[in-house]
Amino acid sequence: MNTSLSPSEREDYERLKRLETISSGTGIDPVLNEDEAARYCRQARITLAKARLKGDGPPFLKLGKSVRYLKSDLDQYLASKRRRSTSDAGAAA
Template identity: 45%
Template sequence: MSSSYLNTKALAELTGVAASTWSKRRLTGDTPPYRKVGRRVLYLRSDVEAWLDGCARQSTSDA
């Protein structure tokens, strides 16, 4: 598999957010886009980076 894909554990290590939290967030759609390959969940690194860029805020009052 290409290193351009991250599994949930690698996403957790990258973001500092627990893998179990990412699993729960997938239920509400509050995650970067992902792919299901059998039982595996894979995130394209460029999708994760774009999603994180979209989370940027200037102020704590930003919604």
């Protein structure tokens, strides 16, 4: 674990590790709330909210008024943003 994490980031990291341990082998994908997802992606919560509005963010779940993200969806979304150079437009181009 990175020792330069803030206390809240450390809590999130530990929570994710517990969720992964609980869900490993069960086929259950950890579900993150908006704050956890934003920290996991290293983005501001408002950035994810704007991406939901525009439809270009990661897939999400709407449970009543609550928004949730599957960790596997966030992993796929982050992988899709990977680039080799600044001129690389990615798969969308």
